[in-house]
Amino acid sequence: MKFTIPKQSLVDAVSHVNIAVSSRTTIPVLTGIKLEVDETGCTLTASDSDISVQVHVPPTSLDIAHGGKVVLTARLFVDIVRKLPAETVEVEVGEQYTTTIRSGQSQFQLNGMDPDEFPRLPQMQGERTFSVESSLLKTMIRQSSFSVSTVETRPVLTGVFWQLNDGVLRFTATDSHRLALREAQVEVAGEPQVNEAIVPGKSLVEMNKILKDDDRMVDVVLTDNQLLVKTENLLFYSRLLEGNYPDTSRIIPQSSKMTAILNREDLLGCIERASLLTKSGKNNVVKLTADDDLLQISANTPEIGKVSETVDVTELTGEALKISFNAKFVIDALRALDSEQVRVSFTGAMAPFVIQPTDQDAILYLILPVRTY
Amino acid sequence: MKFTIPKQSLVDAVSHVNIAVSSRTTIPVLTGIKLEVDETGCTLTASDSDISVQVHVPPTSLDIAHGGKVVLTARLFVDIVRKLPAETVEVEVGEQYTTTIRSGQSQFQLNGMDPDEFPRLPQMQGERTFSVESSLLKTMIRQSSFSVSTVETRPVLTGVFWQLNDGVLRFTATDSHRLALREAQVEVAGEPQVNEAIVPGKSLVEMNKILKDDDRMVDVVLTDNQLLVKTENLLFYSRLLEGNYPDTSRIIPQSSKMTAILNREDLLGCIERASLLTKSGKNNVVKLTADDDLLQISANTPEIGKVSETVDVTELTGEALKISFNAKFVIDALRALDSEQVRVSFTGAMAPFVIQPTDQDAILYLILPVRTY
Numbered sequence: 244m245k246f247t248i249p250k251q252s253l254v255d256a257v258s259h260v261n262i263a264v265s266s267r268t269t270i271p272v273l274t275g276i277k278l279e280v281d282e283t284g285c286t287l288t289a290s291d292s293d294i295s296v297q298v299h300v301p302p303t304s305l306d307i308a309h310g311g312k313v314v315l316t317a318r319l320f321v322d323i324v325r326k327l328p329a330e331t332v333e334v335e336v337g338e339q340y341t342t343t344i345r346s347g348q349s350q351f352q353l354n355g356m357d358p359d360e361f362p363r364l365p366q367m368q369g370e371r372t373f374s375v376e377s378s379l380l381k382t383m384i385r386q387s388s389f390s391v392s393t394v395e396t397r398p399v400l401t402g403v404f405w406q407l408n409d410g411v412l413r414f415t416a417t418d419s420h421r422l423a424l425r426e427a428q429v430e431v432a433g434e435p436q437v438n439e440a441i442v443p444g445k446s447l448v449e450m451n452k453i454l455k456d457d458d459r460m461v462d463v464v465l466t467d468n469q470l471l472v473k474t475e476n477l478l479f480y481s482r483l484l485e486g487n488y489p490d491t492s493r494i495i496p497q498s499s500k501m502t503a504i505l506n507r508e509d510l511l512g513c514i515e516r517a518s519l520l521t522k523s524g525k526n527n528v529v530k531l532t533a534d535d536d537l538l539q540i541s542a543n544t545p546e547i548g549k550v551s552e553t554v555d556v557t558e559l560t561g562e563a564l565k566i567s568f569n570a571k572f573v574i575d576a577l578r579a580l581d582s583e584q585v586r587v588s589f590t591g592a593m594a595p596f597v598i599q600p601t602d603q604d605a606i607l608y609l610i611l612p613v614r615t616y
Numbered sequence: 617m618k619f620t621i622p623k624q625s626l627v628d629a630v631s632h633v634n635i636a637v638s639s640r641t642t643i644p645v646l647t648g649i650k651l652e653v654d655e656t657g658c659t660l661t662a663s664d665s666d667i668s669v670q671v672h673v674p675p676t677s678l679d680i681a682h683g684g685k686v687v688l689t690a691r692l693f694v695d696i697v698r699k700l701p702a703e704t705v706e707v708e709v710g711e712q713y714t715t716t717i718r719s720g721q722s723q724f725q726l727n728g729m730d731p732d733e734f735p736r737l738p739q740m741q742g743e744r745t746f747s748v749e750s751s752l753l754k755t756m757i758r759q760s761s762f763s764v765s766t767v768e769t770r771p772v773l774t775g776v777f778w779q780l781n782d783g784v785l786r787f788t789a790t791d792s793h794r795l796a797l798r799e800a801q802v803e804v805a806g807e808p809q810v811n812e813a814i815v816p817g818k819s820l821v822e823m824n825k826i827l828k829d830d831d832r833m834v835d836v837v838l839t840d841n842q843l844l845v846k847t848e849n850l851l852f853y854s855r856l857l858e859g860n861y862p863d864t865s866r867i868i869p870q871s872s873k874m875t876a877i878l879n880r881e882d883l884l885g886c887i888e889r890a891s892l893l894t895k896s897g898k899n900n901v902v903k904l905t906a907d908d909d910l911l912q913i914s915a916n917t918p919e920i921g922k923v924s925e926t927v928d929v930t931e932l933t934g935e936a937l938k939i940s941f942n943a944k945f946v947i948d949a950l951r952a953l954d955s956e957q958v959r960v961s962f963t964g965a966m967a968p969f970v971i972q973p974t975d976q977d978a979i980l981y982l983i984l985p986v987r988t989y
Contacts, residue, residue, distance in 0.1 A: 319892065319920065326889050328925075341921075348928075349889055353921035516699050516722055519692065547692065548714075548726035552701075555721075 244311025244336040246280050249304055250324070250346065253332055256287045256298040257321045259477060262449045264317040265291035272360045275314035276321075278334065279358070280307055288364065289317060294446050295364050295480040296453065313340050314356040323351055365469045365480055371462045372437065373407060374430040377474065380461060381454045383414050384447045386579045386606055387425045391444035392418035399486040402441035405465070407431065415491055416444070421572045422491055422609040423579075430460070437465040441488055446470075446481035453479060494595060495609060499588035501561030503538055504601060505554060507585045511577040513554045517542040518570035520550050528613050529570045533589075534563040542570075557584060566592050567615040573598070576608035617684025617709040619653050622677055623697070623719065626705055629660045629671040630694045632850060635822045637690040638664035645733045648687035649694075651707065652731070653680055661737065662690060667819050668737050668853040669826065686713050687729040696724055738842045738853055745810065745838045746780060747803040750847065753834060754827045756787050757820045759952045759979055760798045764817035765791035772859040775814035778838070780804065788864055789817070794945045795864055795982040796952075803833070810838040814861055819843075819854035826852060867968060868982060872961035874934030876911055877974060878927060880958045884950040886927050890915040891943035893923050901986050902943045906962075907936040915943075930957060939965050940988040946971070949981035 257276060265273040268291065277288040285300040285307075313336045324332070329347030336342050340355030384403075392400035397419075404415040407429070414425045450472060454461070464471040472479040517529040521542045529542040536559055541551035566589060577585065582600030589596045598608040630649060638646040641664065650661040658673040658680075686709045697705070702720030709715050713728030757776075765773035770792075777788040780802070787798045823845060827834070837844040845852040890902040894915045902915040909932055914924035939962060950958065955973030962969045971981040 316920070322892050323889070326885065326892065328885055328889070347925075349886070349923070349925040351889075351893070351921060351923045354919070512699065512701055513722070516696070516701070516724075519695050519699065520724070546727070547689070548724060550722070550724045552720075552722040 244278070244280050244313060244334070245308035246285060247306040247331055247333045248285060248300065250327055250330055250332050252300050252304055253324050256285075256300055257317075257324050259298050259453055260287045260289040260296045261317055261321050262452055263289040263291055263294045263296040272314055272356050273362075274316055274318070275356055275361070276317045277312065277314045277358055277361045279310075279312040280305075281310040282307075288361070290362055290364070290480075293443060293482055294449055295362075295478075297364060297478040297480075299476045299478075301476070308335075311336050312358040313342055314358050314361055315342060315353055316356075319353065323353075364478075365466075365471070367464055367466050367469055367471050367480075370436070370464055370466075371432045371473075372435045372465045373412065373432065374460045374462050375412065375427070376458050377454050377461050378456045378458060379427055380463075380472075381451055381456055383412070383425045383427055384451045384454075387414040387416045387423040388444050388447045388451075389575050389579060390416035390418060390421055390423035390608075394418075399441050399484055399488050401445075402443050402484040402488075403447055404488040405440045405442055405470075407435055407438040407465075415488070417489075417491060420569065420611050421576075422494070422607075423576070424495075424607040424609075426605045435465065437467060439488075440465050440470055441484040441486065442470055442481055443484055450479050450481070453477065495607065496588070496590045496595065496597065499561065499590050499597070501533055501564045501589045502558075503533065503556050503587045504558040504584055505538070505556045505587070507577055507580055507582060507600075510554055510585065510587075511574065513540045513552050514570050514573050514577070516552065517550050518574065520544050520547055521570060523547075526613055527570045528567050528615060530565065530567045530615070532565050533559060561589075564589055564592060566596065567613045568596075568610055569613055572610045576610065579608075580606065617651070617653050617686060617707065618681035619658060620679040620704055620706045621658060621673065623700055623703055623705050625673050625677055626697050629658075629673055630690075630697050632671050632826055633660045633662040633669045634690055634694050635825055636662040636664055636667045636669040645687055645729050646735075647689055647691070648729055648734070649690045650685065650687045650731055650734045652683075652685040653678075654683040655680075661734070663735055663737070663853075666816060666855055667822055668735075668851075670737060670851040670853075672849045672851075674849070681708075684709050685731040686715055687731050687734055688715060688726055689729075692726065696726075737851075738839075738844070740837055740839050740842055740844050740853075743809070743837055744805045744835045744846075745808045746785065746805065747833045747835050748785065748800070749831050750827050750834050751829045751831060752800055753836075753845075754824055754829055756785070756798045756800055757824050757827075760787040760789045760796040761817050761820045761824075762948050762952060763789035763791060763794055763796035763981075767791075772814050772857055772861050774818075775816050775857040775861075776820055777861040778813045778815055778843075780808055780811040780838075788861070790862075790864060793942065793984050794949075795867070795980075796949070797868075797980040797982075799978045808838065810840060812861075813838050813843055814857040814859070815843055815854055816857055823852055823854070826850065868980065869961070869963045869968065869970065872934065872963050872970070874906055874937045874962045875931075876906065876929050876960045877931040877957055878911070878929045878960070880950055880953055880955060880973075883927055883958065883960075884947065886913045886925050887943050887946050887950070889925065890923050891947065893917050893920055894943060896920075899986055900943045901940050901988060903938065903940045903988070905938050906932060934962075937962050937965060939969065940986045941969075941983055942986055945983045949983065952981075953979065 284302040327346035333345040344351040462473040543549040584601040700719035706718040717724040835846040916922040957974040
């Protein structure tokens, strides 16, 4: 293998695949990035047990002397590529995978690894399940994945549940104390063979680092055990979680006894301040009191102090209410939203309450209260 | 105590004193910030065993109902002050140091601590030893303090040695493998009573966070065991290290056998690249070879790979040379400099070498080579 590539193309490619490199693994080849060069261009691949990322650099931007393949230690290769002095980079693989990297007056020689030991990617190209704007998929992930469970007692809850029905893609995430729902119209290609998947939350966090915040369409392929997201020159694979996702549709209240409409950032700031006194505690519990036209947030940690604040409300309707909740859950939800105003709907002191933006129905957060007596 | 203060003044003040708050201490009151209000204004103080910081807010920007004092837990107080919703803040101390903080519609009540338990600051105001531009002092600290020792086997080496002679302030720092020297003219007030001090490197790192990068003069007071730096509304105290600083004047070579003048950033980039292959090792050793008009940097770590690069030189004079050194020491020195060109002077493969900017004599770095046979 011997080829020349613009430095910036190589920097972009290694930065993208690098997110799939195993940091802790007993299999040396998985600490590497695989480079493969043939007449179709240069392909870089990295993989851990959960996700794989492949980036393709088209031959038009390359100068290929001859093809070949090698695996290079990612940590080192990425650092070197980023620091190379010139605008172009020449990569040449010699005997025993010894790889020479030349750029300007700098010449590195790295011990490479056998590319045939590198795992194969799942064979699933082609059968597009749906397409979605890159920025929309990014937003859907950001507005749902924070609600997944971080404990492994119920593994399916560490994933986001994807459902595709009648052209509507729905994401559900819950850690059993709170729930996030996010829906959007997507472009479906025929009748999908698979229309449900539980995608690991960690995979989505990594995927979001790669997805661009632009309006280009990405293709998504779902199979029984793999998810593939395709952008222009990049393939992102994630394994799926096995098991049955719980039916969460029943727990979303259909009516409310008290509803408050208020400025999202005002409420967020108020709860953030209250949680300063409680976040060191186990439950981070703050209290909301609604009576007449007044909505008050308060917290009390006797060994530290207490806080109370009246929040300005745009509209307050329904019965008086006192309710306690984990401030973090409400803060997470309010930070994930982009709307100016939110509607908070309560059905009782011990019943879950709902936070929604006032400007659309496609997002819903449900939070369970905390018993404080 | 009851007074009103602009939020931004309070944010600035607590942020400055916060750097002196003990994070780990068995004395509860040292985790706090002391607030004191009287007719001269509001004074905030924090102190750990090494440094103390005091900020004074003049009465013109305050509305004082009545004076008093209290100590508030710093971590909480700083977080709260930064998050307060309105432009002004009212602080009121009630019984048993219970302190009410009001801002907009937000009201905090914190358990305060007895201010009489708070340590007194050293009594040393008045006798100015010298004055120096704030930005110059900041630069002198940045260009010297990285060379102090981080191990406690010779405690004096964890400090920067300050010497004041004939209006010249000299900073010396060495960890016995490398040495940094930085001199500058300062404004001396008469004959100083104390003209030498060993200032803990850690104190200087904290001091540099507070010093502004502007041309206002700061007054420095030295006593036998304390340093005080005074800016407009701020006092920074540091204890000094006891002991005798070694005489380092003899180890600076007065002649050289080979001298290279080269672009600082070119050399820095080249050594940073070479150290990518060696930094995971214990000594981070890279090799410099100078012969005829060629200067080459190389490194070899058999289990990883090797690298070599020719550096463009502006001027190369003297004998051919091969020398090995810890890349980190040279990188630290080159990063600390601001000049476009540097002069590196060697006296032999096993002798210390000197790095200096070409545009001034007030800075000198000396680095010991590494034996590699």
